[in-house]
Amino acid sequence: MDDTTLKVFCAALLHDIGKAGNKNIFGIDDEYIARHENVYLPVRKGRYSHYHAIYSAAIIEKNAHLFPPEFTSRQWGEGDPLVSLVAGHHNPASPLQWIIAVADRISSGWDRDIFEKIEDEIPASDYLNTRLFSVYEQLLKENDEYVTPDDFQYSYKLSEMTPENLFPLDRRHLVNNGYPHGVEEYRMLYQGFIRALSELLPREESPELWIEHFDSILMVYTWAVPAARVGKVIPDVSLYDHSRTTAALASSLYLYHNETDTLRESSIRNYEEEKFLIISGDFYGIQDFIFKTYADTKKHRSKILRGRSLYVSLLTELAADMICRRIGLHHNSAILNTAGKFLIIAPNTEWAKKAVQEVDREINRWLFEKTFGESCIGITSLTARPLDFVERNFQKLxxxxxxxxxxxxxxxxxxxxxxxxxxxxxxxxxxxxxxPICPFCGKRPSDESAEYSPYVGDDIVSSCKLCRDHIFLGAHLVKNRNIAILSAHARCDSPSDRLLEPIYDKYQITFPDSSLGSLARNKDLFCYWDIQPWSNDKIESNVTIKMINGYVPVYSENDKYDERILFSEKTEKKKLEAIDQIKIGDPKTFTHISAKALNISHNNGSSCTGVDALGVCKADVDNLGILMSCGLRSERFTISRLATLSRLTNAFFAYYLPHFLMANERYSDVYTVFGGGDDLFLIGPWNAMLELATKLVESFASYTCYNENIHLSAGII
Structure with a gap:
């Protein structure tokens, strides 16, 4: 990724950060504002407006020591400095500023005429007290409903992202309890944001990697900040989602105009040209990949399930990453990437089209060789105009x-x-x-490099490389919350603690326990993710948040004294083996999880009653495709709203659900096979699953504003 493309991406991501407060919260003096008003601000009705643009620039300059040095350098890339791009999007005077401005408007779903009219109509108001409405509340409603802010009953509390705060609240309840607090809530958010910013890695080594980590704290602290807070606009789009889509659009616009030699205002403002290439990917055969086997061994079955579930996420994440890198885009140009599907906004250039075709062939050739045609990723692309993203047109696109x-x-x-x-x-x-044949999958040949691997064990001995890698991932997921994505040729501290089969022959996976600064400097560190953000009551991480790892119950001190575990074993030998398996912090076996279904009875000594058995719960959102494509009125169906809807739906299954299981003793023995996108697959004590299914349906109803058109269907075996 070249420096100018990265600079445009970063500037677009930061362009509206000044909306997360006011000058007093940010500590911006009047002299700074006066010095920049005539440069960056438009004049509306004889007065300067859109002061948030200056605030955005001031946040960067005031906290320059917390940003990569390139952000305040005039020599980084071509054209305007980054701060100028951030501040100039409402009064653009250069081609790169126009790139940000047009991307901002497209992301909002406005064309030029509509944008300017709405801007003229925005009055000064108490914008700090405007709260984000839930996009769920208006899905599949009649056109004469939810036409004004007063029609909305639910909104989100202005706060950092936590499992609890993801649930919308009745606006009347908020008012009756003294909310909103306006300035104070924004001040607390900004203070938390600056603390998180100061701990972010790696500021010096790689701005490309740093901005991906920054994207996560932007999500945590601006997910509930409305992107539009004044005038007649319905505030149901998150500032985070608007910024994220703007960044993807801006970098693609820049590459298109740069490669077609049309980097000038008149061409940039042309909404009729097919400037975008919309690339989508879909992993086929997810459940077969996770569950299907032709072997009869039960060894490492829970590790394999965990490993394969993560592996599916890695395959789709890295397929999108591979496409973005080949084109010259940032990884986060994939604005949707959940549940085995992704959507990338790319430039409509011959180079990009060629890159998509090449990556498609490379990925599916690799998958065919490893799965013999049982799994593949369908990659499609189509061209689009800026006009296709504006109101009433995006639904057709x-x-x-x-x-x-x-x-x-x-x-x-x-x-x-x-x-x-x-x-x-x-x-x-x-x-x-x-x-000779892998004992775990029963279809691939065992490989010499996996023979006697410590992850396979001395009793099984053999494995194919892919199954050994699944066991390796499953073994580390529970005890390691950070995962590093390296280039295939990168040197690892421990050669045995990595994949035997790099994904797509290009990506190596490790669970690091030391600094990766040198790998970042050498551009061998592609991504560094925290995959267990749900493990605390609030997100605390200095790297990228990836919600791709579910909750796994582990042994605690109490399990040593749990009579049910021993009662389920019939012989003394089995009882001793069960005791030996209890190691604090290790994942519980399915045998021990099933024993938790027993009830301890003290009527006749210490004994247990009931049946020790597992229950399986599978659930998904009914007709999510219809909800996403037809749920919103055409004038509100924009790419930013779609991103908000997708992110919030995924957060319920991939963030709220694992935290809920971990925090509730009744369900703490429930095992997440997968949870994300719009569905889940859980294994746990059979009697707990009956209660859990009902609880999840009730929670999802609350999460979606009790909209009668949105349902979660669940089945239990």
Missing amino acids: WDKITAHIERKKFSKLDLDLYGGAVENYLQLFNNSLHS
Whole structure:
């Protein structure tokens, strides 16, 4: 990714951060404002307006020591300095400033005429007391409903993201309890934001990696800040989602105009050209990938389930990353990336189209070799104009995107390349190994590099490289919350603690316990993620937040004295083995989890009653595709609202759910196989699952403002 593209991306991500407060909260003096008014601010009705643009620049300059040094350098990339790009989007005077300005308008779903009219109509008001409305409340409602702010019953508390704060509250309840507090709530948010900013890594080594980490604290502290807070605009779009989509649009606009030699105002403001390439990806066969096996061994089954569930997320995340890197975009240009699906906004250039085709071939060739055609990723693309993103037009564009994705499902594999029997399949097996065929999947050949691996164990001995990697991931997920994505050739501290089969032959995975500064400087560290943000009551992390790891029950001191675990075992030998398995901090076995379904009875000595069995709960949101494509009125169906809806839905399953299981003793023995996007798969004591399913349906109803058109359906076995 070249410096100018990265600078444009960063500037667009930061362009509205000044909306998260006012000059007093940010500590901006009048002299600073007066010095920049005539440069950056537009004049409306004889007065300067949109002061948040200056506030955004001031936050960067005032806290320059907390940002990468490139952010305040005049030599970084081509064109205007970053601070000028951030502040100039409402009074653009250069091509790069116009790039940010147009991306801002497209993200909002406004075309030029509508944008300017609305800007003229915005009056001064008590904007600090405006709160974010829930997009769920208005889904599939009649056109004459929810037409003014007074029609909305629910809003979010202005606060940092926590599992509790994700639930919208009755606005009357907020008012009766003294909310909103306006300035004080914003001040607390900003103070928390600055504290988190001061701890962010790695500021000096890699601005590209740093901005991905910054994106996470921006989410934590601005998710409940409305992007639009004054005038006639319904405040149901998060400032975070608006900023994120603006950044993706801006970097693609820059690459398009730069590569087509049209980087000038008149061309940038042209909404009719097909400037964007919308790239979508869909992982086919997720459940088969996680659960399907042709082997009969039960060894490491829980680790394999955990590892495969994470692996699905890694495959889709890294497929999107691979496309972005090949085109020259930031990883976060994938504005949607959950539940095995992603959506990337890219420039409509020949280079980008070629890159998509190349990556598609490379990814699916690799997947075919590893899964023999059982799994693949469908990648589609279509061109779009800026005009396609504005009010009433985006729904048509989204329908076209959805249709492309659906058509791709009927041609998942290129039969000219992969049709027929797998060539030389039998020649892949090494009969000198302990087990030539992998005992875990029963379809891939065992590999010499996995033979006697400590992750496989001395009793099984053999494994294919992929199953060994799944066990490796499953073993580390519980005890490590940080995961590093490295280049395949990067040097690791411990060669045994990494994948044997780098993903797509390009990505290595480790669970680091030391500094990765040198890898970041050498550009070998692609991503550094915190995959357990739910493990505390609030998010505390200095790296990127990725909600891709579910809750796994682990042994505690109390389990040593739990009679149910021993009662479920019939022989003394089994009882001793059960005791030996209890190691504080290790994941509980399914046998021990099933024992938690027993009831301790003290009527006749210490005994247990009931059935020790597992229950399986699967649930998903009914007709989510319809909700996303038809739920909003056409004039409100914008890319930012779509991003808000997708992120909030995923957060319920991938953030709230695992924290809820961890924090509630009744459900703390429930195991998350996967949870994200719009569905979940849980395993736990059978009697706890009955209660849990009801509880989750009730919680989701509250989460979605009790909208009768939104349902969570669950089934239990």
